Amino acid sequence: MSALDRYLAREILLPFGAGLLFLTQLLLATQLLSQGDVLLGAGASFRDLGLVCLDLLPHLMGYVLPVAFLLGAVVGVGRLAEDRELVALSAAGLAPSRLVRVPLALGALASAAALVLSLQAEPAGLRAARARLDDLIKRNVTSEVRSGTFFEEIPDVTLYAEKVQRDGWRHVLVSDRSDPAAPLLALAEGGKLRPAEGGTLELVLTRGEAHREELAQGEYVTARFRQGVIDVGVGQTLEERNRLVGSPFELTPGEIVRLARRADAATPPNPEEARRWRTFLHRRIAGPLALLAFALLAVPIAASRRGGRAFGYVATLLAVVGYYAVLRVGEGLSQRGALPYWLGPELANLACAAAGLAAIALTNRRGAGAVR
Structure with missing residues (x-):
């Protein structure tokens, strides 16, 4: 790895880490507030709160990692653009596209880690969190009985x-x-x-x-x-109070495949159900691969930010919103059979990668003039 690559990697990793920490805290706070009646009940402790947070982390990382990575890459490369370092690199004969390999390498590493989280750690974490919340609900029920008061929380x-x-x-x-x-x-x-x-x-x-x-x-x-x-x-009480009950993200890839095969082997066969499960499996795979697609977008967004730092933030927000909109549309098309079950969830990644490659080619052709 050259000195330029190491320098750019440091510029990207710092805002990436900061964004990851901030967004994770934000989503964790949202989850804790949604389960506040359980986690802040009479039978809960700070230890229970911390363990539930740890169990939920792999699930939340699936949403946070792509956004934080794109933001970190745009901020890191954008810092070079603001200080005219990209202009100096272009004057030295290095095209802006030369910088893409660093976000791609970092995106590949983060994507591999995200795949492990999505397919292995996330199901285990959600199951542990659900079981822990069930136990807390039972302890809360036991602790909520008060002297001289009729207790009717149990159906x-x-x-x-x-x-x-x-x-x-x-x-x-x-x-x-x-x-x-x-x-x-x-x-x-x-x-x-x-x-x-x-x-x-x-x-x-x-x-x-x-x-x-x-x-x-x-x-x-x-x-x-x-x-x-x-x-x-207390089954009804658990279902009403535990928002994690019935989450399909608890399922491992093997369990999802078995559900799809069971739908195929049913009498009569249920191809819609089988297609829905196979589409969901590829949706679990497509999320981590978004980091690679976002890596292709980061350099063009940062290198053409004529509007200053605000442009990078707005472009990042629009890219993320557009990505998840196309993801949902593609997933729906696959579930309805309009697209193959493997193509719909990957539609957003393909569109994002194509847009990134086109923007890289345009930025490369414009050369140093593309950087303001």
């Missing part, structure tokens, strides 16, 4: 405890309407909620009596117990 269950202590509740009333044909009313001296297998909670009651009305038979049953356990389903 079909009403809890009342005269006194809530660290080791449990005292003088507990439970109304369980999960089975409409046989509603249950339980009165107990003590009780508490604890996690159970299968993602549910168990309500453990001690020294009490249960009243169940069998509506179909017209019977009323009463029983005393020393210890009773009621399974409390």
Whole structure:
């Protein structure tokens, strides 16, 4: 690597790192606010907050890396243009296109890292974040029971405890309407909620009596117990509070391929579903490859910024918005079968790369006069 390449790489990496840090913090703050009722609940701690942030990082990087890289490359090369260093390089016989290989090399490295994040780290991180949020929701539910207050956050269950202590509740009333044909009313001296297998909670009651009305038979049953356990389903609560439930980005490439094959092998076959999954897989691949397409755009944008630094920022914003607009259009065309499932998600990369190559050729032909 020549001294010029190392110099340009340093100019790009500093704003790239700053943009990556800023945008990541911005997206993390957005995610945390959207789950604030869970992450800031009574059962959460700073450790839980930090672990959820770490789990979400690979997913957020898929959105942040391309934008931060394009911004860093435009700012880095643009700094050379503002200080007339590009004019000096052109006068020395180096065409502006000579600078493209540095953003391309950096883009290739970042793209390889982004592919690993998208196809391996992202599914694992999202699954860990979802499981952690599920656990927090259960702990919050347990911690939200207050003395002398009816608690109705669990579907079909009403809890009342005269006194809530660290080791449990005292003088507990439970109304369980999960089975409409046989509603249950339980009165107990003590009780508490604890996690159970299968993602549910168990309500453990001690020294009490249960009243169940069998509506179909017209019977009323009463029983005393020393210890009773009621399974409390919290599936609906988890789905309502955990925004990560059902995210397709949890799926690994192998799982996506199996879903597509399953749709093909269904009776009758479901080609639309299979095409949708295959398009989604290529969408996961197309995102990281955007760094290569953006690398081709960076030098022309920075080298022709007659409007000063503001031009570079505006052009970067327009390039990013245009890229994701074409990406969504191409993805929709592939899902409808208008384009092959591999082509639609790559349409934005191809269009961006073609625009970058055309702009590089134009900038190269104009020479030093293209740089103001």
